[in-house]
Amino acid sequence: MTPLVSVVIPMTRYELELDEALLxxxxxxxxxxxxxxxxxHALPGVLSVAEKWHLKHPxxxxxxxxxxxxxxxxxxxGILASRGEFIAFLDSDDRMKPDRLSLQLSAIRQDPDITLVGSWKDExxxxxxxxxxxxxxQIPRWASILFGKTERWQRDPFYEPQTSTFLIRASAIQKAGMFDSRFDPFWLEDTDFSFRMYEKGRVVIVPxxxxxxxxxxxxxxxxxxFDFGLILKHDVFxxxxxxxxxxxxxxxxxxxFLKLKSRWLRETGIKMLAYQNGERYGKELIQKSLALNPSDLQSWEAFLRSRFIRSFYPRAFGIKGPIxxxxxxxxxxxxxxxxxxxxx
Known part of the structure; x- marks a missing residue:
């Protein structure tokens, strides 16, 4: 029989956590x-947990x-293998609360224009x-920079939910597309995906x-x-x-877009300062950031802090390190x- 919801759980590591997630x-x-x-590419112990649950509940x-x-x-x-009208994601090291699916289903059924429902979370x-x-x-800063003055944003801003809280209409995925392979293996794939759901309809958060x-x-x-992959995926996005x-x-x-570029150049420059050979490029990017948006006090602060001697990086930016x-x-x-x- 076709289920109402397909719960998709990718698994690689986290043997004990997967057991908790499934429970x-x-x-x-x-x-x-x-x-x-x-x-x-799940570890053997993870596969053993998965097979145990499959044998118990085939x-x-x-x-x-x-x-x-x-x-x-x-x-x-997982999306392609799902048979449900709705798809819920859960990472293998996270856990659902007992009323998660029922409350999110109630929310998404209130309006056919709702493409994705998220929620608050505990840590x-x-x-x-x-x-x-x-x-x-929260409203991501990049989105408020680009769209904060638009009519849609004024009445319905985008609040970015965490992936393990996603409940999505399968039909919305058909319209907006699946996760973008350019973000593999990870970084910003969830941001890009949830924002495409917002472009096609409404993203609602259960409070x-x-x-x-x-x-x-x-x-x-x-x-x-400080994973350099994060910088690469910001450039893709x-x-x-x-x-x-x-x-x-x-x-x-x-x-x-110039304000967003300035912000991301500054953030990238700060990260590069933490690399052993990143001082020249880090300073260059921070200086470019300031030139693009000279009224940004954060860029001025980053520029002044980047003048400190090398031994202060990255502590000068309030980050424990270095890497x-x-x-x-x-x-x-x-x-x-x-x-x-x-x-x-």
Whole structure:
């Protein structure tokens, strides 16, 4: 039988956490669902957990395999394998609260124009203890810069939900497309996807914590912040936004894109200062940021802090570090010059 909801859970690591995630789905008040587990190079112990649940509940739990590693490929495989009218995502180290599906289904059924429903979330520690409650999605700064003056934004701004809170109409995915493979293996794929849902309809947030989101150790978070892949994906996302909106239907688009470019150049420059060989490019990008938007006090602050001696990086920017890494070999003058380009 066709289920109402397909719960898609990509799995790679997190053996014990996957067991908790699956248990949380089986504790849902809404019972009309299937679970699609996506084997994305899962560790043997993770596969054992998945197979245990499949053998126990073969009518509800299915395992599919995606050989291409990455969050984009794994989630797209789960979407293609889903049979439900709605699709809910859950990362394998997160947990649902018992009324998640029922409350989100109630919300999305209120209006056929709603494409995606998110929710607030609680944060839990690596060992599963609650460390923060009722964290609400925020309006991303890039979106308010580009669209804050538009008529749509004034009545219905975009609040970006966390991926494990997504409940989506399968029909909306057909219209807007799946996760963009340019973001594989990860970084900003969820931002791009949820914003495309916003472009095609309404993104609604249930003002209640319905998911427990696992926060990993701070050292891991710092490494993620300075992952060079994040810079690359920001450049991809900037190109996508430029193609859709630059100098189109909005008289303020040029100034808005220059402000966004300034902001992302500044943030990228600060990150580059943390690399062993990134000082020259970091300073250059911060200076370009200031030239693009000389009224931005944050850029002035970054410019002044970048004048500190090298031993102060990245502590001068309030970031604990530094990271033990060098810039990729392809980063040269031409690459830096073309970052967040509005010309190409």
């Amino acid at each position: 949380s789905v089986f504790q849902q008040k809404e019972h009309d669902y299937e679970i699609v587990l996506v084997n994305n 009518d509800r739990v299915r395992i599919v395999t995606e050989p291409i590693p990455g969050a984009v490929s794994a989630r797209n495989k 839990i520690s690596p060992d599963g203890e609650v460390i923060g409650k009722d964290s609400a999605p 209640q914590s319905l998911v427990e989101y696992r926060v990993h150790p701070k050292a891991d978070s710092i490494r993620r912040i 900037f190109s996508i936004l430029k193609e859709k909106y630059y100098l189109k239907d909005n008289p303020d688009s040029r100034s808005a 033990d890494a060098v810039l990729p070999e392809y980063v040269d003058d031409a690459w830096v010059s073309n970052l967040f380009s509005l010309d190409r």
